[in-house]
Structure formats: structure tokens, C-alpha cells
Amino acid sequence: MLRFEQVSKSYPGGFVALDRVSFELQKGEMAFLTGHSGAGKSTMLKLISLIERPSTGRVVINGIDLSGIKPGQIPYVRRDIGMIFQDHRLLMNHTVFDNVALPLVIEGFTGRDMARRVHAALDQVGLLDKARCLPATLSGGEAQRVGIARAVVNKPPLLLADEPTGNLDPDLSKDIMRVFEAFNQAGVSVLVASHDLSLIARMRYRTMTLKSGKMINDGLMHNEETL
Amino acid sequence: MSILFNGRASGASDSAPGLLQKLMMGVVTHLRQAVSSLGELWRSPVWTLVTIAVLGVSMTLPATLHVLVKNLQQVSSNYDQSFEISLFLKNDVTETDIATLVTLLQGDRDVGKVRLIDKTAAMAEFKQESGFGEAITFLDQNPLPDVLLVTPSQSKPAAAEALMNKLQQERFVELAKLDISWLERLAAIMSLVQQVVYTIAALLLCGALLVIGNTIRLLIMDKKAEIEVMKLVGATDSFIQRPFLYTGIWLGVFGGFLAFLVIELMLFWLRGAIANVTQLYQSGFSLNVLTLQEFGILMLIAIGLGLVGSYLAVRSHIKAIEPC
Numbered sequence: 001m002l003r004f005e006q007v008s009k010s011y012p013g014g015f016v017a018l019d020r021v022s023f024e025l026q027k028g029e030m031a032f033l034t035g036h037s038g039a040g041k042s043t044m045l046k047l048i049s050l051i052e053r054p055s056t057g058r059v060v061i062n063g064i065d066l067s068g069i070k071p072g073q074i075p076y077v078r079r080d081i082g083m084i085f086q087d088h089r090l091l092m093n094h095t096v097f098d099n100v101a102l103p104l105v106i107e108g109f110t111g112r113d114m115a116r117r118v119h120a121a122l123d124q125v126g127l128l129d130k131a132r133c134l135p136a137t138l139s140g141g142e143a144q145r146v147g148i149a150r151a152v153v154n155k156p157p158l159l160l161a162d163e164p165t166g167n168l169d170p171d172l173s174k175d176i177m178r179v180f181e182a183f184n185q186a187g188v189s190v191l192v193a194s195h196d197l198s199l200i201a202r203m204r205y206r207t208m209t210l211k212s213g214k215m216i217n218d219g220l221m222h223n224e225e226t227l
Numbered sequence: 228m229s230i231l232f233n234g235r236a237s238g239a240s241d242s243a244p245g246l247l248q249k250l251m252m253g254v255v256t257h258l259r260q261a262v263s264s265l266g267e268l269w270r271s272p273v274w275t276l277v278t279i280a281v282l283g284v285s286m287t288l289p290a291t292l293h294v295l296v297k298n299l300q301q302v303s304s305n306y307d308q309s310f311e312i313s314l315f316l317k318n319d320v321t322e323t324d325i326a327t328l329v330t331l332l333q334g335d336r337d338v339g340k341v342r343l344i345d346k347t348a349a350m351a352e353f354k355q356e357s358g359f360g361e362a363i364t365f366l367d368q369n370p371l372p373d374v375l376l377v378t379p380s381q382s383k384p385a386a387a388e389a390l391m392n393k394l395q396q397e398r399f400v401e402l403a404k405l406d407i408s409w410l411e412r413l414a415a416i417m418s419l420v421q422q423v424v425y426t427i428a429a430l431l432l433c434g435a436l437l438v439i440g441n442t443i444r445l446l447i448m449d450k451k452a453e454i455e456v457m458k459l460v461g462a463t464d465s466f467i468q469r470p471f472l473y474t475g476i477w478l479g480v481f482g483g484f485l486a487f488l489v490i491e492l493m494l495f496w497l498r499g500a501i502a503n504v505t506q507l508y509q510s511g512f513s514l515n516v517l518t519l520q521e522f523g524i525l526m527l528i529a530i531g532l533g534l535v536g537s538y539l540a541v542r543s544h545i546k547a548i549e550p551c
Contacts, residue, residue: 079461
């Protein structure tokens, strides 16, 4: 489904963000990506969503090498990937409904068809009653769930989350993770970058650990001292 | 169609059954963007009004000059048709000679109309108009020649001049006279004025283009975060830039209409003054206003300016905004 083959990313000035990273995420698999800030978690997600391009190596999604994707095709690739951000990146002067509908509007949906899909997505994250609210009136956990609804509204096969619980307290974080689990059980591949180790350890999913751009651990994490 | 996942239905067009429905959805999307960009303008009224005013004024000046030139041309074209060649005949011609000449001229293809003013008639007219009155009766003999007024069949200065040169050679003609130099001067001045109008118009419209581009650039900068999010969820550049292009079109529509209103108001205001002047000169001159066609051209130019101005801003700035 998602495969990194000896991927390195260095920035002008010599900073190496990723150093020969390889892994494969199976279809329908859920995994965590962890490590200190600056370890290269965000860089990895940016390489998948084509915000950045690798210096060497190949990123392959569903058998298609992303290096062959032309700039004009990038938007279409991103439509296949649901992305969730730490600061949730909602449009603050649009309602929750409009925010979730955005990917559908971009793809040309209109009217009842669109409303049906938006309501389904909001229902999945438990925010159906907030559809008419503005993001500013929502709590942090609710805003993050709106972000998740927006990411899944067009049913992408791959879901990426960058520190989705970064600003949330432990209870809310657990709620968010349960939402990801639910989507994973519906067949979506999920990759969550997070440094919330205690939460990850409790979830018992495959965990990849990055340190200074190198993959130092890949598998179930049993204790937090491996870092 | 999805690039990564072969066979995955993505987008409304994949799930829509018919071509007609796809077309309908496209139209709806466009309408929605057009209306929402109108709403965007409403949200930042000051910049919108300034831009519309700049566009309107820049369109008003050349359009007014155009109306002015048009009216001047109307005046001069009245004179254009009225040039005549005066043939002063030799003193010793007889009436038979004149009759022969008139018949001859009437057979000429270049000649439109021939009118004879004989000595006596000319004298009577002179007596009446000149104010010498009785003094003229003391003259022994009539000093005025017989005159033939020839109107060329083609009312062009060059044709008239050629005809004049030809008639000069006639046996009974003492002198042929055609006063067209002032007409030529008028025509030259008119074309000069027209060139000046076009140059000023071009300069003003360039200025308007820059102002529109700047307004759109500010709008884009204002929505930078929003554009980043749209790019992250898979919006193409053309989708993101379309509302801004519609904004440019709206600015053009309002700017053009403002220019039209200003011109109409100005003409309405001037009409009274012009009526006074023309009455004094006893001329049948009436002020020409903008025709429907000219109004259409004005609006088209304004909308074109809005579109091009916003396109220039959009092309460089939307590509530059990338999520990070």
C-alpha cells in the first residue's frame, strides 16, 4: 500500500531530515510513527503528501512511484490521501459543514449528494449537531474531529495524521485514537505520527520510531525506554 | 479518476450517471464560485470601492473623449458633403456659350450637380447682402462674372481637387476655385485628436490593470491560509484561482457601469449648455450619446481589464503559495 525504499531527505545547508528510511504499510494496516520532534516524522508525512520530494530513494503508493507524479497531478494524488494536522487547519470563517464539504466541493459534488456525505462523515466523528457552528466556537477536541471528518469525507484509502492529539488532554486523545481505530476497522490504512508514547504503548499497534532521521525501531513497542 | 488507486471512484463526475448531469454540476460549481466571489467583495468594501472607482474613472476619460471626437466628426461631416467648385466664367461669354458648357458639364460622370448664378442674379444678391445698397446702382456696368457652382459626384477632397483641375482647362472658364484646405486641416486635427485619445486611453487602462492586479493580490494574500488548506485537500490551481478571476470580472462589471453612469450624467449636464450654443448659431446640431453597441464595447473592455488584471495577479501568486 505505502512503501518507502531507502528514502533520504536533506535540505540545503546539509541538514539531513531522513536517512535511508525503508518500511512498508500494508493495506488496511494501522501504524504509529514516533520520535522526538525534529526526528523526521513530519518530513515523512510531507513526502507522502507530496509537499516535499525525497532527495534519494522512492516513495511508492499502491505500486505507483510518486517521483513520476507531475506537479499538475499532485492535487489528484492528495484527494486519495486524507490528512489530519496538529493545528487542524480549519477555515475559521466557514461553518463546520462547509469545512467538511470542502474536499467534496473541490471534486465537484453539489446539493443533496454532497450534504449526505458530509452528514455521514460528521456522524462518524460524533459532531452531527455542530454542523452549523463556526470552528471558533468548538473545543480543541471537537475541532480536531472536524479535521478528521474533512479528511475522511471523500473516503480515501489512506489516512495520515500529524500529531493529531498534540494539543489535547489524555481523555480527548483517547477519543481521537478510537476514531482512527474505527476507520481502520472499516479498511482504511492509517499512519499516525505522534510523540504521545504512553498512549501509543497502550494502543498496541505497530510502532515505528525515528531518531535523527533514522528508523531505529519497527514493531510493537512494549516499553518506553527503547528511545 | 484516481491516479493512485485504479478504479477508485473519485469526484462527482465519476459517480454521475449522465453527461448532462456532469455538465449541470460544472455549471452549478461555476455559479457558486461567481456568487461567492461577489460576497467576498462585499466583505472588503473599501478596497472594492476604491478599485471600482479607479477603473471607472480610467474608463470614463477615454470614453468621454471618444464621445467628443464622435460629435466633432459629425459636425465636420456636415461640411464634408457641401464642397462645391466655383467656376468663374470669362467676361465675354454669351448665354449660348454658358448653356453649352452647362450641358457639357452635366454629361460629365464626375459632376454631380451644376447650378448657374448669372451676373444679374449675383448682383442682386450682392446688393442685398453686402450693404452697399444704392451705391452699387451708380456702377456703369456689372463687374461680376457669371458663376457656375459644380458639386462633384464624389464628396472626397481628392476627387474634388482633380475635377477642379480638369474644369480649369475649359475654354470659357476664367478661374476655378475650391476651398478645401481648411477641411483638410480639420481632418488632420481630428485624426491627431483621435490618436491622442487612443494613447491616453491605453495609458489609463494600463494603470487600471495594475490597480486591479494589486487588489486581487491583496485578496490572495489575505486568504493565504485558506489557499494552503485547499491545496492540501486536493484543489487544483485552476479551482483555487477561479473565484479570483470572477472577482476581477465583477470589478470590471461595476467599473464599466460606473464609467457609463458618469458619462451619461455628464452628457445630461452638458446638454443644456450645448443647446444654448447651437441655438445661437442656428444649427441643427444634436449631441450624440453612447449607443447600445458602444455601451457593450465599454463593458466588454472593462470586464476584459478585470479578467486580465486578476489573471496576471493570480498566475504568479497562487502558484507561489505552497503548504508547508
